[in-house]
Amino acid sequence: xxxxxxxxxxxxxxxxxxxxxxxxxxxxxxxxxxxxxxxxxxxxxxxxxxxxxxxxxxxxxxxxxxxxxxxxxxxxxxxxxxxxxxxxxxxxxxxxxxxxxxxxxxxxxxxxxxxxxxxxxxxxxxxxxxxxxxxxxxxxxxxxxxxxxxxxxxxxxxxxxxxxxxxxxxxxxxxxxxxxxxxxxxxxxxxxxxxxxxxxxxxxxxxxxxxxxxxxxxxxxxxxxxxxxxxxxxxxxxxxxxxxxxxxxx
Amino acid sequence: xxxxxxxxxxxxxxxxxxxxxxxxxxxxxxxxxxxxxxxxxxxxxxxxxxxxxxxxxxxxxxxxxxxxxxxxxxxxxxxxxxxxxxxxxxxxxxxxxxxxxxxxxxxxxxxxxxxxxxxxxxxxxxxxxxxxxxxxxxxxxxxxxxxxxxxxxxxxxxxxxxxxxxxxxxxxxxxxxxxxxxxxxxxxxxxxxxxxxxxxxxxxxxxxxxxxxxxxxxxxxxxxxxxxxxxxxxxxxxxxxxxxxxxxxxxxxxxxxxxxxxxxxxxxxxxxxxxxxxxxxxxxxxxxxxxxxxxxxxxxxxxxxx
Numbered sequence: 001x002x003x004x005x006x007x008x009x010x011x012x013x014x015x016x017x018x019x020x021x022x023x024x025x026x027x028x029x030x031x032x033x034x035x036x037x038x039x040x041x042x043x044x045x046x047x048x049x050x051x052x053x054x055x056x057x058x059x060x061x062x063x064x065x066x067x068x069x070x071x072x073x074x075x076x077x078x079x080x081x082x083x084x085x086x087x088x089x090x091x092x093x094x095x096x097x098x099x100x101x102x103x104x105x106x107x108x109x110x111x112x113x114x115x116x117x118x119x120x121x122x123x124x125x126x127x128x129x130x131x132x133x134x135x136x137x138x139x140x141x142x143x144x145x146x147x148x149x150x151x152x153x154x155x156x157x158x159x160x161x162x163x164x165x166x167x168x169x170x171x172x173x174x175x176x177x178x179x180x181x182x183x184x185x186x187x188x189x190x191x192x193x194x195x196x197x198x199x200x201x202x203x204x205x206x207x208x209x210x211x212x213x214x215x216x217x218x219x220x221x222x223x224x225x226x227x228x229x230x231x232x233x234x235x236x237x238x239x240x241x242x243x244x245x246x247x248x249x250x
Numbered sequence: 251x252x253x254x255x256x257x258x259x260x261x262x263x264x265x266x267x268x269x270x271x272x273x274x275x276x277x278x279x280x281x282x283x284x285x286x287x288x289x290x291x292x293x294x295x296x297x298x299x300x301x302x303x304x305x306x307x308x309x310x311x312x313x314x315x316x317x318x319x320x321x322x323x324x325x326x327x328x329x330x331x332x333x334x335x336x337x338x339x340x341x342x343x344x345x346x347x348x349x350x351x352x353x354x355x356x357x358x359x360x361x362x363x364x365x366x367x368x369x370x371x372x373x374x375x376x377x378x379x380x381x382x383x384x385x386x387x388x389x390x391x392x393x394x395x396x397x398x399x400x401x402x403x404x405x406x407x408x409x410x411x412x413x414x415x416x417x418x419x420x421x422x423x424x425x426x427x428x429x430x431x432x433x434x435x436x437x438x439x440x441x442x443x444x445x446x447x448x449x450x451x452x453x454x455x456x457x458x459x460x461x462x463x464x465x466x467x468x469x470x471x472x473x474x475x476x477x478x479x480x481x482x483x484x485x486x487x488x489x490x491x492x493x494x495x496x497x498x499x500x501x502x503x504x505x506x507x508x509x510x511x512x513x514x515x516x517x518x519x520x521x522x523x524x525x526x527x528x529x530x531x532x533x534x535x536x537x538x539x540x541x542x543x544x545x546x547x548x549x550x551x552x553x554x555x556x
Contacts, residue, residue: 005360009358012358016354020343020345020347020350020386021345083343084337084340085343087335087340088335088337088402090305091306091330091333091334091335092330092355092358092359093330093331249309250309
């Protein structure tokens with residue numbers, strides 16, 4: 001199977017799994033943006049000082065892609081198996097990578113309007129330089145890849161679970177990866193425990209983004225370490241998922 | 251020698267879980283090109299397992315099978331180029347339209363956009379959904395949704411179509427719509443492998459069929475040939491209590507009705523006359539595929555209270 005066919009199929013699957021939904025229910029885009037923006041309202045209500053809101057906007061951007069990632073794996077086992085579209089695709093000349101990437105890409109496409117909105121507000125506030133844009137996008141892509149692979153890996157263990165359990169699990173993962181670690185707030189607030197943000201991909205990426213936006217004063221060496229940890233974790237999750245997952249049942 | 255469309259040799263499948271279940275016990279089947287072949291069997295007979303192995307979704311525990319000469323075990327990628335599958339109890343995406351099903355599934359098979367549009371149009375016209383092509387599935391009836399899914403495999407232009415109980419849950423009119431579409435495809439040279447537990451469906455659409463029970467093939471052939479596997483040619487259904495029925499032949503009791511299986515027309519006439527004398531309503535007809543099926547899978551005795 002050629003690379004172009006794999007890429008084309010990835011885009012078709014991503015399109016199938018996103019476009020008809022948001023074309024016919026555009027309100028879902030607003031709702032998704034609101035989920036990521038909820039913590040910002042609390043920040044404005046209870047604090048509002050300094051750069052807190054910008055830290056929150058970074059969190060909202062990371063949250064938009066991380067929710068997309070975590071939910072993609074869950075969606076595969078809960079929804080695709082229910083409608084049996086997966087069985088139809090397995091019996092087609094489609095590469096497993098196209099399916100996995102397409103499934104992971106679909107919620108990301110839906111998140112793009114939220115990302116643009118949060119990015120635009122950050123830029124309006126003067127924290128988004130063109131120079132930093134490339135690094136920020138790269139960090140977001142890595143978070144998406146890491147959380148998507150994590151979602152798929154979890155789905156391989158929860159193969160026979162009920163949709164209700166899976167939804168609860170997805171919500172729990174969302175809280176665990178997005179709301180508890182320093183994603184919406186600065187890791188500086190953790191004091192001597194700030195190193196903890198390094199081991200969670202979402203807070204690590206948020207820290208990297210804040211560094212490029214001038215919100216956290218990281219040394220070049222420390223920034224390199226953070227990139228290395230983020231890349232290694234992402235690759236590790238991708239490898240583990242590809243080893244554990246099965247395209248064909250036995 | 252010409253390569254058949256689907257061939258299985260001693261295909262076995264054992265599910266190993268808390269308890270071991272032998273779903274297929276050495277199934278050997280040969281389906282010719284351009285044939286509509288049906289696997290007919292009760293629930294749990296192994297039909298879906300067979301179809302899932304043939305469609306490369308599941309690995310067998312033993313034996314092998316080929317689709318157009320390619321092994322489903324070692325040449326799955328090659329097999330997938332030639333097949334399209336409708337799984338059992340398949341549901342639809344509510345926000346999808348029949349057009350999106352037919353068009354995007356054709357695109358996933360590597361068909362270029364203009365050709366995919368043409369094939370989607372042909373497929374939707376074949377299943378009589380062209381006028382509803384832009385309505386979302388949530389506004390369609392059960393039969394229309396099923397036909398939208400079938401359109402998605404028709405547009406693929408695959409040589410071998412595999413459909414697992416495609417008409418279950420559909421009303422008679424919708425069912426006939428699907429049958430008509432399937433026969434039309436066979437007319438165009440497609441090979442269709444179908445599973446069903448509905449006798450009427452098997453008899454109406456199949457060129458040949460195999461009766462599967464408890465993981466084994468118990469009979470295989472054309473519907474007429476299958477009916478000849480039992481020695482009785484006729485059935486008489488009698489309403490009411492008839493004490494000495496078993497002396498006429500094999501009987502099955504369905505509540506207040508008795509079915510008697512007879513070999514000759516003379517026996518039928520004799521029994522009808524006796525029934526009339528006893529003022530009992532009786533109807534005679536040739537044995538049906540269902541009669542033969544029930545007899546072959548051993549269900550007759552379950553209803554036989556003689």
